[in-house]
Amino acid sequence: xxxxxxxxxxxxxxxxxxxxxxxxxxxxxxxxxxxxxxxxxxxxxxxxxxxxxxxxxxxxxxxxxxxxxxxxxxxxxxxxxxxxxxxxxxxxxxxxxxxxxxxxxxxxxxxxxxxxxxxxxxxxxxxxxxxxxxxxxxxxxxxxxxxxxxxxxxxxxxxxxxxxxxxxxxxxxxxxxxxxxxxxxxxxxxxxxxxxxxxxxxxxxxxxxxxxxxxxxxxxxxxxxxxxxxxxxxxxxxxxxxxxxxxxxxxxxxxxxxxxxxxxxxxxxxxxxxxxxxxxxxxxxxxxxxxxxxxxxxxxxxxxxxxxxxxxxxxxxxxxxxxxxxxxxxxxxxxxxxxxxxxxxxxxxxxxxxxxxxxxxxxxxxxxxxxxxxxxxxxxxxxxxxxxxxxxxxxxxxxxxxxxxxxxxxxxxxxxxxxxxxxxxxxxxxxxxxxxxxxxxxxxxxxxxxxxxxxxxxxxxxxxxxxxxxxxxxxxxxxxxxxxxxxxxxxxxxxxxxxxxxxxxxxxxxxxxxx
Numbered sequence: 001x002x003x004x005x006x007x008x009x010x011x012x013x014x015x016x017x018x019x020x021x022x023x024x025x026x027x028x029x030x031x032x033x034x035x036x037x038x039x040x041x042x043x044x045x046x047x048x049x050x051x052x053x054x055x056x057x058x059x060x061x062x063x064x065x066x067x068x069x070x071x072x073x074x075x076x077x078x079x080x081x082x083x084x085x086x087x088x089x090x091x092x093x094x095x096x097x098x099x100x101x102x103x104x105x106x107x108x109x110x111x112x113x114x115x116x117x118x119x120x121x122x123x124x125x126x127x128x129x130x131x132x133x134x135x136x137x138x139x140x141x142x143x144x145x146x147x148x149x150x151x152x153x154x155x156x157x158x159x160x161x162x163x164x165x166x167x168x169x170x171x172x173x174x175x176x177x178x179x180x181x182x183x184x185x186x187x188x189x190x191x192x193x194x195x196x197x198x199x200x201x202x203x204x205x206x207x208x209x210x211x212x213x214x215x216x217x218x219x220x221x222x223x224x225x226x227x228x229x230x231x232x233x234x235x236x237x238x239x240x241x242x243x244x245x246x247x248x249x250x251x252x253x254x255x256x257x258x259x260x261x262x263x264x265x266x267x268x269x270x271x272x273x274x275x276x277x278x279x280x281x282x283x284x285x286x287x288x289x290x291x292x293x294x295x296x297x298x299x300x301x302x303x304x305x306x307x308x309x310x311x312x313x314x315x316x317x318x319x320x321x322x323x324x325x326x327x328x329x330x331x332x333x334x335x336x337x338x339x340x341x342x343x344x345x346x347x348x349x350x351x352x353x354x355x356x357x358x359x360x361x362x363x364x365x366x367x368x369x370x371x372x373x374x375x376x377x378x379x380x381x382x383x384x385x386x387x388x389x390x391x392x393x394x395x396x397x398x399x400x401x402x403x404x405x406x407x408x409x410x411x412x413x414x415x416x417x418x419x420x421x422x423x424x425x426x427x428x429x430x431x432x433x434x435x436x437x438x439x440x441x442x443x444x445x446x447x448x449x450x451x452x453x454x455x456x457x458x459x460x461x462x463x464x465x466x467x468x469x470x471x472x473x474x475x476x477x478x479x480x481x482x483x484x485x486x487x488x489x490x491x492x493x494x495x496x497x498x499x500x501x502x503x504x505x506x507x508x509x510x511x512x513x514x515x
Contacts, residue, residue: 009068013056017073021096029096034172034194035236037077037092040127044240045081045090052079054109073097075130076106078113080122083244086252089117092127095172101131111153118156121253123165125243128182129172129195151177157184162355162512165250167243170195170229171236173214186352186513187246187304188229189239190220197223224307227345231304245302249316249323250356255506257357263321265297267494274486278404278428285331288313291363291403292328295490297321309345311336311370319361319490319497325353329365331404337370338410343383350390355513359397359500361493362415368408381409388413393511397421397500401489402429402471402480422496424484429471440465 020026020036029036035043041050054074061070075097081090091113117124160166161184168185174197182188182197190197198205198218205217220232233239251258271294278286292301296317303315311333317326327349329336338346353360369375369384391413400415402425411431415421440461441448451457467473474480484492 010056013068013071016071017055017058020073020094021075021098025096032194034095034129036096037094037127037129040171040236040240041077041079041081041090041092043237044125044127044243045083045088046085049082050079050090051081052077053112054078057109074106074109075101076109078109080116083123083125083247086123086247087120088123088125088247088252089113089120090125090127093129093172093178095129099130107152111156114153114156114160117164117166118160121164121255123167123247123250123252124160126166126168126181126185128168128170128174128178130174131176131178151180157181161186162254162508164253165247165356167246169239169243170197171239172196173198173201173218175199175201179218183228186250187231187243189231189233189242190224190229191236191239192220192232192234194236195220197228227305227308227341227348232307246316249302249318249358251506254355254357254508257501257504257506258323260321261300261318261323262297265320267320268491270487270490271295272487274489277486278426280428282404282430287332288328288330288363288365288403292317292326295319295363295493296326301326304349305345309339309342311339312342312346314345314349316358317361320494322497322501323358324497325349325358325360326363327360328363329403329405331365334370335367336365336405337367338380338384338387338413339370339375340378340380340383343380343387346387347383347390350387350394351511351513354394354396354509354511357396357504357506359497359504360394360399361496362398362400364400364402364406364411364414365404366407366410366414367405369410384410384413390511392416392418395509397496397503399423399493399496401493402426402431404428404430406431408433422492423480424482424489424492425471425475425480426486426489427471427483429474429480429483430469431471431474432469 018038020038026036058071058073060068063069075094077092077094079090081088091110114124116122166185168182168188170182170188170190172195174182174195176199179197179199193215196214196218202212202214202217205212220229223229224232231242233242248261249258274291274294277291292313296319300318301315302317303313305314311330313328313330315326317324327346369380388409394416398415398419399422402423406414415423440458444461448454448457471480471483475483
């Protein structure tokens with residue numbers, strides 16, 4: 001009267017599932033320098049924490065006696081696990097089975113995992129390797145019909161963007177829906193030489209006259225420079241580590257606040273060299289990332305999107321253990337002027353900070369929007385106004401440090417000026433409706449043409465402008481609240497991060513995160 005036989009059958013089917021695509025295809029996967037999906041899951045999550053769901057789902061064939069005759073597992077592994085003790089949902093493509101293309105039960109497995117992450121408020125981690133639920137030409141030979149394209153259950157990935165952290169690791173060729181699942185995430189990682197992302201692969205693209213390799217069509221050098229992916233790493237192990245690190249800065253869902261990290265770095269630490277970090281010659285540049293590293297908790301800066309929209313630096317960091325979203329200008333790239341691309345980058349970053357209740361720290365050096373014919377053709381002003389709107393729509397605590405320049409509409413977009421938020425300026429602060437350089441010639445054109453000594457007159461005008469543009473003149477009228485010693489910046493920002501915890505609120509944002 002025991003059910004032992006049925007349990008033994010269950011174990012047999014589980015063993016068949018664990019064999020994945022079979023020895024030959026597993027060997028081929030390993031021969032390409034890739035881990036199997038089960039190895040990836042084991043390396044990603046806390047040891048022993050993975051609870052697989054739907055392990056024995058797949059394509060089956062039964063004999064006349066009603067017993068299982070043949071079994072091929074669905075090419076997607078799903079389940080729940082823990083990362084650093086926190087529950088997560090993991091969904092991994094198995095490329096050893098039909099190259100990760102559509103298979104029996106895969107759609108249901110994928111969407112149930114997404115729905116579980118959404119309803120149970122757990123971060124979603126996708127290990128993408130293949131079309132991951134997309135179509136396969138092979139299906140046409142076994143089906144008597146085609147279908148109008150739809151992605152059943154896509155509402156869950158869309159909803160997850162506004163609900164839980166979503167990480168997508170591209171760990172092989174990701175085409176069609178696989179590519180869409182990479183893009184619909186808060187943090188996407190590619191492995192150099194191993195992963196590619198494209199709407200359609202080389203065979204399809206060749207039909208329109210473009211004969212390209214997978215790497216040429218959709219490698220990391222393309223997608224880490226256009227914003228599809230946030231980070232390129234050297235190995236799968238690096239990708240898995242990056243996923244764990246990214247999640248450490250975020251709450252498990254919008255119903256929680258970001259967790260505090262290590263507090264070993266003195267919040268009152270002062271770096272003496274910051275007093276001379278900004279050159280007095282405004283034409284000289286400086287290394288913004290070096291300043292960032294000096295201000296944040298040691299080793300805590302995690303840059304996102306370093307290779308695209310490069311005039312704006314974005315990343316996650318900690319002050320006295322508290323996670324923040326950090327933005328800075330990079331004077332090495334177009335002088336820090338906001339381009340259409342960097343504006344889009346800022347919109348996406350603001351959306352993420354707002355969605356997951358991350359206070360924002362903005363180290364300001366913005367000479368304005370990029371100008372010229374190329375900038376106009378790119379629609380820079382439209383993209384820039386979107387960035388300004390994203391900043392103004394954000395309700396999370398926001399601190400600005402005026403490192404250097406802040407001019408024009410872009411300069412006005414570095415914070416929501418209608419809110420009571422901390423703002424500090426270094427003595428190097430320089431702002432206005434437009435830069436003095438170049439503006440004087442236009443403003444005094446006729447006077448200069450009529451002057452007996454135009455050069456002497458211009459020198460006098462510039463000397464007068466230098467006095468007026470001093471940040472102390474602005475502070476005189478309380479139009480700049482605080483001018484600070486640069487060495488005091490970290491203590492002040494640590495105080496901001498601590499104070500911000502008192503007013504952070506959980507729950508959905510009025511402005512949801514968009515891919």
